Amino acid sequence: MMQRLFDRFWHKALRRPYRLTRTVDVGAGDTVVLLHGIGRSGSVWEYVVDLLSLLNVRVVAFDLLGFGASPKPDWPAYNVDDHARAVIASIEKLRPGGRVILAGHSMGCLVSVRVARLRPDLIRHLVLYEMPLYEGLPQKRRYKLRINLYLNLYRRITRYQPGFSAENLRLVDRLARKIAGLEVSAETWQPFVKSLENTIINQTTAQDITELAMPMDVVYGTFDMLVIRGKAEHFFGTDNGLISVHNVRARHVISLKASRFLVDRIEAALKTPEAA
Secondary structure, three states: OOOOOOOHHHHHHHHOOOOOOOEEEEEEOOEEEOOOOOOOOOHHHHHHHHHHOOOOOEEEEEEOOOOOHHHHHHHHOOHHHHHHHHHHHHHHHHHOOOOEEEEEHHHHHHHHHHHHOOOOEEEEEEEEOOOOOOOOOOOOOOHHHHHHHHHHHHHHHHHHHOOOHHHHHHHHHHHHHHOOOOOOOOHHHHHHHHHHHHHHHOHHHHHHHOOOOOOEEEEEEOHHHHHOOOHHHHHHHHOOOOOOEEEEOOOOOOOOHHHHHHHHHEEEEEOOOOOO
């Protein structure tokens, strides 16, 4: 009870950001920070961490707020600012000694972009894999149909309140894993639906990303049914010197093949001199 009262006073009343649990913190050198997608944990970066261990870098994978072993308070909106503030506080705690390379997957991309917008002094390069952007697309019928399909599905999910019996948990877990590799539980359900509504459906990324002045690699999976490829080209073109757009044969998961490609992009970023 006292811990709950302190939590609400310190974090809700005083607006002190939460600090996130590190699923991974290995190596030494330039720091690479990894942010997972909705309904997952830092463990999804297993292949990437193994490959990065061959380089002279420090690799940190956080569990985002409400997921994995990180705090799961019941009061936040779990919007992109709630997530970003926790990431910023956690990066500052690392004392990385310089700006970090920040890589995100799915919702982790949206959070990464917001972190970079709020604190460009912390981030030197973004690697964004499977970024679910649904605003700013060309006004084409096929885009509108897919976006409406996604958003209607997401809104139905946010209205669903399962009874978390053992049988229902098994059913929801099987369905979520089959759709996108998600992991849900009674403890993470509210963070999940709030993040879905307030970070993914009601997203700020389209505006944020146009105001960034740092290099970015945007990577799409050719077999991913949850994001619309080509978004980055529409926003930026390929001649502004900041963004590189890539495709890899992958679904909405961080497969070994995708991990090799992402690590290649991270290694290239490490070799590129930082802009002033």
